[in-house]
Structure formats: C-alpha cells, structure tokens
Amino acid sequence: xxxxxxxxxxxxxxxxxxxxxxxxxxxxxxxxxxxxxxxxxxxxxxxxxxxxxxxxxxxxxxxxxxxxxxxxxxxxxxxxxxxxxxxxxxxxxxxxxxxxxxxxxxxxxxxxxxxxxxxxxxxxxxxxxxxxxxxxxxxxxxxxxxxxxxxxxxxxxxxxxxxxxxxxxxxxxxxxxxxxxxxxxxxxxxxxxxxxxxxxxxxxxxxxxxxxxxxxxxxxxxxxxxxxxxxxxxxxxxxxxxxxxxxxxxxxxxxxxxxxxxxxxxxxxxxxxxxxxxxxxxxxxxxxxxxxxxxxxxxxxxxxxxxxxxxxxxxxxxxxxxxxxx
Numbered sequence: 001x002x003x004x005x006x007x008x009x010x011x012x013x014x015x016x017x018x019x020x021x022x023x024x025x026x027x028x029x030x031x032x033x034x035x036x037x038x039x040x041x042x043x044x045x046x047x048x049x050x051x052x053x054x055x056x057x058x059x060x061x062x063x064x065x066x067x068x069x070x071x072x073x074x075x076x077x078x079x080x081x082x083x084x085x086x087x088x089x090x091x092x093x094x095x096x097x098x099x100x101x102x103x104x105x106x107x108x109x110x111x112x113x114x115x116x117x118x119x120x121x122x123x124x125x126x127x128x129x130x131x132x133x134x135x136x137x138x139x140x141x142x143x144x145x146x147x148x149x150x151x152x153x154x155x156x157x158x159x160x161x162x163x164x165x166x167x168x169x170x171x172x173x174x175x176x177x178x179x180x181x182x183x184x185x186x187x188x189x190x191x192x193x194x195x196x197x198x199x200x201x202x203x204x205x206x207x208x209x210x211x212x213x214x215x216x217x218x219x220x221x222x223x224x225x226x227x228x229x230x231x232x233x234x235x236x237x238x239x240x241x242x243x244x245x246x247x248x249x250x251x252x253x254x255x256x257x258x259x260x261x262x263x264x265x266x267x268x269x270x271x272x273x274x275x276x277x278x279x280x281x282x283x284x285x286x287x288x289x290x291x292x293x294x295x296x297x298x299x300x301x302x303x304x305x306x307x308x309x310x311x312x313x314x315x316x317x318x319x320x321x322x323x324x325x326x
Contacts, residue, residue, distance in 0.1 A: 005078040010110045013078045013092060017111070020082055031089070033290070034113045036135055037064045038103050039123040041095060043148070046282070047123040048091060053283035055089035058290040061113050064093040065103045065135075074098025104134040117141075117293050121286070124148045126155055131164035143289050145170040146206040153312060156206040160303045165295040171206035172299045173285040175240075177277050178211060181254060182243060185265065186219075189245065189252060196222045196246045202238035202258075203227040203315055211240065213306030214298075226314045239279060 003020065005013060035055075039047050044066040051062050075098060081091035092111055100107070112118060120139035122130060130136045130144060146169050149155035159169060197215050201208035208225055216223040228241040242255035250268025256277050263277035 001083045003080045007075050008078050009076065010107060013080065014110045017080055017090065017092065020080060031059050031061050031113055031116060033058065033060045033117045033119055035060045035062045036108055036118060036120045036139065037062065037123055038120065038135060039064065039066055041066045041068055043124045044093065050282040050286050052089060054287040054290060057287050060089050062089045062091045063108050063111050064091065065107055066093060066095045067101050067103055068095060068097030070098065070101040072097040074100055076100050105138055119143065119290060126159065128158055129162035131167060140166060140293050142167050143170065147171050152204055152206045153209060153315065156209055156307065160307050163300060163304050165300065168289055168296050168299055170285045172210050173288050174207050174280050175211050176288065177280065178240060179214065181275055181277060185254060191219055193247045193249065194219060194221055194245045196224065198224045198226060198244045198246065200226050200228045200242040201240045205238060205315065208240055208315060209307065209310060209312055210302055213310040214302045216310060217302060217306040223310070224314060225312060
C-alpha cells in the first residue's frame with residue numbers, strides 16, 4: 001500500500017502511519033532498527049530498493065530524507081509505503097524543499113522507533129564530518145558511500161580526516177570477498193617472501209585505495225596502485241581488476257575481469273584456478289553493514305592510519321563513473 005500526503009508535517013505523517021498500522025495490522029514491535037536514508041530526490045528510488053531488499057534480513061523502519069532545492073517553495077511532501085510495497089519494513093519518504101531542504105534531526109524525531117538503534121546512510125554525496133551532522137549525532141552507525149560522490153578519492157580522504165567510531169563506508173564493504181580470498185591466499189604463501197604488491201583497478205576507485213592501505217598495513221611492503229584500462233562504452237560496473245604479489249620465486253595474482261563471477265588465481269608455476277568472487281550488489285553491502293551496530297575497528301585503522309600513507313598517485317580522479325565498484 002502506498003499513501004501520498006502532500007504539503008504536510010512530520011506529526012501528521014506519524015499520525016497517518018499509526019492509523020495504517022492499526023487498520024492493516026502492521027506490527028512495529030518486530031522492527032529491529034530505524035534506517036535513515038539521506039539522499040537526493042534523483043537517487044531516492046535506487047536507495048529505497050536496496051534498503052527494502054536488505055530489510056528482509058533486518059526488519060526496520062526506513063525513513064528517507066530526499067532533499068529538494070532550497071530555493072523552491074517551502075513545503076514537505078510525504079509518502080508512506082507498507083505491506084508488499086515496503087519489503088519487510090515501513091518506508092516513509094519525506095521530500096522537503098525550501099527552508100526544509102536542510103536535513104536535520106527535527107525532520108525525523110517524531111518518526112523514529114522508540115528504544116531502537118538508529119542507522120544513518122548517506123546514499124550519495126557525503127558531508128564533512130558525518131558524525132557532527134544533526135542526523136549523525138543521533139545515529140549509532142553512520143554509513144557513507146564515497147563511490148557515489150562526484151570526487152570519490154577526495155571524499156574518502158575527508159572521511160579519513162573526520163573519522164569517528166561508528167563510521168563505515170560501502171567502499172570498504174565491497175572488499176569483503178577480496179579480503180577473504182587474499183587472506184586465504186596469503187595463508188598458502190610465505191608473506192616474508194613477498195617484496196611488493198600491485199593493485200589494479202578502475203580509476204578513481206575508493207575500494208582500491210582502501211584495499212591498498214589494508215595490504216600495506218598487513219604486510220608492511222610497498223603497494224602500488226595502478227589504473228586498469230576501461231571501456232567507456234561498457235555498461236559493466238567499475239571494479240577491482242587484479243592483485244599481484246611479487247616474489248623472487250614468481251608472481252602470484254588474483255584477477256577478475258570486470259563483471260565476471262569467477263576470479264582467476266594465477267600461481268607462480270603457471271597453473272590457473274577459478275575462485276568464486278561475485279560482484280557485490282548494493283543490497284548485499286547494506287545488509288552486511290546492518291548486521292553490526294558496533295564500530296568496525298579494522299576499517300577505522302585502515303582509514304585513519306593506512307590511507308594517509310598510501311600512494312594514490314597511480315589512480316586518476318577523472319570522471320565518468322557508471323556504478324560503484326565491488
């Protein structure tokens with residue numbers, strides 16, 4: 001069910017939500033958290049679709065703050081989605097313009113679930129110091145996505161400079177599969193025999209920067225980040241392409257052509273082995289982040305200690321970008 005409410009207030013939206021719950025039997029007690037999505041109107045629907053799918057694993061109330069133009073007429077339009085139109089959640093979309101366009105705590109306070117954790121997700125551009133924003137101050141976890149920012153690497157460096165416990169970024173979550181496979185690979189090698197590492201990825205990719213920082217911290221060897229050739233006419237997502245461990249006995253690399261589900265492990269003796277490494281969807285990454293409400297200490301160390309000492313000069317920052325890489 002979808003209910004549109006034009007030129008309204010958050011208190012009226014809250015009242016209407018209670019009426020729908022009483023009439024339709026929607027039970028709010030089963031919701032485990034409140035997910036606040038901060039986004040532009042243009043990016044609202046993709047973010048809602050991902051949150052709806054993630055909510056099947058984490059039933060929640062989803063509040064979407066879709067900011068409009070501050071120069072337009074001051075008004076608040078709302079939409080409530082429940083039942084089959086909202087996955088395993090309740091979706092409240094607030095489209096604010098004019099003086100209400102600024103995203104603040106007052107916009108959501110009347111709609112938060114009582115005594116439930118709050119997770120905030122900046123689905124496109126991120127502000128400086130997300131933990132110091134009005135929504136960031138009330139959130140237990142703060143999820144950003146630097147890959148959606150117009151200047152992803154600069155956004156990642158801003159996130160590093162203003163990091164606070166509870167911050168995380170989907171560029172890091174997209175690396176889970178790579179980190180698992182690379183850690184398993186290193187268990188079979190002698191890490192002391194690795195002289196350097198090369199990370200090859202699409203240009204301007206925050207996931208590649210974080211992976212390089214993680215490897216450099218974990219192995220204490222030089223890590224070089226290089227840009228892979230990209231077909232600008234391709235509709236495939238921009239991704240990590242390969243990680244190569246350079247050794248005197250011969251190089252060992254894990255490579256995955258863009259869009260492929262199976263990566264190739266190239267051993268020093270020339271043997272090639274298939275390794276499952278599917279491209280992660282947005283809902284997969286969001287669902288993973290909603291599984292934990294404590295701080296990701298490894299991410300914090302990589303972002304604040306590893307990234308400032310990582311050479312990003314081999315990664316261009318020029319657009320265009322089609323889709324966040326995994």
